Amino acid sequence: MNTQSNGYTVVFSTIMVVVVAAALTLISLGLKDRQQVNIDNEKRQNILKSAGIAIEGKVSEENAQKYGFILEKGSVEDTYNKYVNEDDCFIVDTLGNVVEGKAFEVNTKKDKNKLPVFVVNKNGEKLYVVPLTGNGLWGAIWGYASLKSDFNTINGVVFDHASETPGLGAEMTQLYFCEQFEGRQMYEGNDFLGIMNVYKGNPKNPNDDQDKLHGIDAISGSTLTTKGVQDMVNKSLKAYGAYKNSVQTSAQPVVGEVSDDAQQTTLTNVNE
Numbered sequence: 001m002n003t004q005s006n007g008y009t010v011v012f013s014t015i016m017v018v019v020v021a022a023a024l025t026l027i028s029l030g031l032k033d034r035q036q037v038n039i040d041n042e043k044r045q046n047i048l049k050s051a052g053i054a055i056e057g058k059v060s061e062e063n064a065q066k067y068g069f070i071l072e073k074g075s076v077e078d079t080y081n082k083y084v085n086e087d088d089c090f091i092v093d094t095l096g097n098v099v100e101g102k103a104f105e106v107n108t109k110k111d112k113n114k115l116p117v118f119v120v121n122k123n124g125e126k127l128y129v130v131p132l133t134g135n136g137l138w139g140a141i142w143g144y145a146s147l148k149s150d151f152n153t154i155n156g157v158v159f160d161h162a163s164e165t166p167g168l169g170a171e172m173t174q175l176y177f178c179e180q181f182e183g184r185q186m187y188e189g190n191d192f193l194g195i196m197n198v199y200k201g202n203p204k205n206p207n208d209d210q211d212k213l214h215g216i217d218a219i220s221g222s223t224l225t226t227k228g229v230q231d232m233v234n235k236s237l238k239a240y241g242a243y244k245n246s247v248q249t250s251a252q253p254v255v256g257e258v259s260d261d262a263q264q265t266t267l268t269n270v271n272e
Contacts, residue, residue, distance in 0.1 A: 043104075044080040050144040050158045051120040051127045053083060059175075067175050070122070088119040096242030108133055115239055120146065127155050130240060134232025137224045139163035141172065141232055145181070151244045157181045159229060169225030177219060185213045186237050190245065194234035198226050 045055060054069045055076055064071045072079040089103035092115050103116035108131050118129040127146040134141050143159035157178050164170040171177055186194050197215035200223060218226040 040104075041076040044076050044084075046144050046158050046160070047118050047129050048080060048083060048120070050129055050156050051083070051122055051146040052156050053079070053120070053122065055079060063175055067179055083120050083122060084118060085121070088121075089117060090119075091116050092240065092243040094239055094242060096244075096246040098243075115243070117240075117243075125149070130236065132157075132159075132232050132236040134228055134235065136161055136164050136172070136228040137169050137222070138165070141225075141228055143232070145233065145237065147237075151240070151247070152185050152187050154181050154184045154186075157233070164225050165222070168222040169219065171219045171222065172225060172229055180216050181233070183213070184216070186234075187241075187244070192234075192238050192241055194238065195230045198223065198230050 045058065048054065049059075049069075052067075052069050054064065054071055056071045056073045059067075059069050059071065061071065063069070072082070074082070086102065086104065091099050091101045091103050091106060093099050093113050094115065099114065101114065103118055106114045106116040108114075108116070116131065120127040120129055126149055128149075128151060129144050129146045132143040132145055139162040141159065141161045141164070143157055145157045146155040147153065148155050159172045159178060161170060161172060164172060181195075184195060186192060193214050195214060195216055198218050199215060200218050216226070216230070
């Protein structure tokens with residue numbers, strides 16, 4: 001065969017493309033399980049972090065003390081299982097009904113009508129963690145918020161992003177920014193207020209209830225990303241409003257159970 005001919009070059013190139021493509025496909029398939037493990041562990045870390053629990057090495061001891069984190073030395077999965085019982089977690093729909101399924105398996109990008117709730121047991125307190133999704137200045141943003149037992153008061157948040165500007169919008173992931181959401185409330189009575197105000201600098205009236213409960217300080221030089229975070233938090237948490245209203249008359253939040261026989265939603269107090 002004439003190795004200098006155009007035909008040889010075309011055949012050789014075609015064979016190489018096929019071989020390389022096949023090799024890359026096999027590698028991708030071989031890594032798929034490991035990639036999913038990493039995705040699941042990142043999700044577990046974020047759920048715990050929103051509740052003030054971090055794996056040692058992911059948050060420094062200095063920041064753990066400053067921001068009140070519990071530091072754990074175990075693996076991500078073991079730490080998650082220590083604080084989260086999958087059987088306590090549940091899914092609700094936008095009408096407030098508890099529906100069948102495992103909360104951890106919900107794909108919030110595809111299942112818009114399925115709203116997962118993760119129950120974190122921290123030092124005898126139950127925290128209810130829900131996912132957040134939205135858009136920043138340049139792309140998708142997401143995170144988790146942990147709520148107190150009133151399903152209204154934010155205990156903590158964690159945020160992440162796809163393409164916000166380093167040093168500006170990307171600061172949304174920093175603890176100093178996330179910390180200010182602690183204690184913010186979404187409702188006054190039955191009225192949803194959410195995060196109403198985004199300030200450039202300190203609030204005008206720091207002692208005003210609206211500032212203390214419904215306002216945040218914008219990221220310096222990135223008001224638009226902050227507005228995106230505001231919109232994400234408000235829309236994501238408002239989606240759970242029907243569920244909150246369905247249980248607000250109870251002394252404590254309730255966890256839904258779906259009857260196997262009737263396939264209807266019933267509500268059972270978490271302490272029962």
